[in-house]
Structures are given as C-alpha cells and as structure tokens.
Amino acid sequence: MKQSEIKELSVAELQEKLSETKKSYSDLKLAHAISPLENPIQLRSIRRTVARIATELTKRDSQ
Numbered sequence: 001m002k003q004s005e006i007k008e009l010s011v012a013e014l015q016e017k018l019s020e021t022k023k024s025y026s027d028l029k030l031a032h033a034i035s036p037l038e039n040p041i042q043l044r045s046i047r048r049t050v051a052r053i054a055t056e057l058t059k060r061d062s063q
Helices: 003-007 011-034 041-062
Strands: none
Touching: 003 041, 011 041
C-alpha cells in the first residue's frame, strides 16, 4: 500500500486497515516459522505497510 493511498483514508479506515495488516503479518510470520515462505520479502513489505499506517495515524493525532 502506497503512502498516497494511505493519506486518502479516514482515521477509522486507517485503524481498521492497521489491525487487518497486523493480523496478516502475524499469520505470515507464523507460517514462515513453520515452513519457509515462497516469497519471504512479503514479510518486509507488510511490516513497512504497518509502519506507514501507524505513522499516518500518529501524524493525524498530533495535528
């Protein structure tokens, strides 16, 4: 998910997306621990998406 897409979402949508993405990350991480993922770069991209969403939420809270 790109930063421009994140900026267009409302705060409620961002919080929902953050919880979905965190769950997806934990599921992938667990699956990777059991047997290696075909594309382990997915973990990095999802982790960065979580960070982007969290950063946007923090930025909106401070304004």
